[in-house]
Amino acid sequence: MTSEKIKKRYPRPPISLIESNIPGWEVDIYIGGSKGVADAELLEKHNIKVVLNCAINLDINLVHFEEANTPEHLLRHGSGRVRYFKIGLIDGAGNPEAMILAGYHLMRSALDQELPEKASYKVREKGNILVNCRGGRSRSVTIVALFLHLEYPDRYPTLETAIAHIREKRELHPDEWFETPKPALIQLAERAAEMEKTLRQAGFGRTP
Template structure:
């Protein structure tokens, strides 16, 4: 069950000026992710939603007919979705996918076409329902892998996110849920294997 909203701010700045992107990374819950004025005031242009049981509609320029019950079109926010369960039931590889989804949101270079109107690079919010478990886990995994000099151990990154998210010490045992911590620990090993293999095969690929 999500803790009361007054225990934490709607969004929390976790890390500033992340190399090589130069952006800031935030973590928040559903209240923060749904507050468009707050997102814009924080320079957030991209939202990565980790919750399978929560969705947002950021569409501001609908392409759907007026009578269509669901809007689709261009939104004020670039929106990425990773549908995680806050507990058991996630496939083992989902956090690997989540790491590359988050990194891909930062690495993507959108084409100069009218069908890609939101090309600005701004800060990123990672959210789930309460901003205390799924989003904390994915953000810690990203910091550990992206900034290994600063966060050499996964626990270092977890503690950073917990502290900056203002999670109470008495809830750290479940923020994130223990099975999610186990999952990101395995995901970190798998990502290192993938990245090592990519480095080993790069010279061969360049020669083809």
């Protein structure tokens, strides 16, 4: 069965709650696809204040507070309803292994970041985080699984246990598990986990 047939046969919500009130940050983690991240009302309903887009082939115009007096030749720019981060991953082979590790650190840093009290920083509330890609099935699953495994090893002792948890919460059917996430991304995530643990043992990074 092709990927498109699987998607039609096993539809899923635009966004899915993966973890609630995570220790250390006390926010919820969601995973979603392009329709979920583009739904401003849905983001507001779930108090999502941080968006991490993992897809290199998906761009989203989240500008809400547009810069005044923007020249006509410039694209729309300004501030959004959320704090927006992006790491452009390919859905499959072709990513440098460091990009997956960078995705973990970007997700964690997005949660840690403290914004100053300035008018130009319009969204300072912590709120919840949505990690998205085009379908919310592979790239976003990879990054969140790596985050859960590295941050909460007692609960997710392996990357696979984190992926299994996400598959259930994201309502990914067993017929699509062969590509949710893509095997190439799982391999890179396993390597990224090893790299992070080695850095921690050497005294760099964070030890849970």
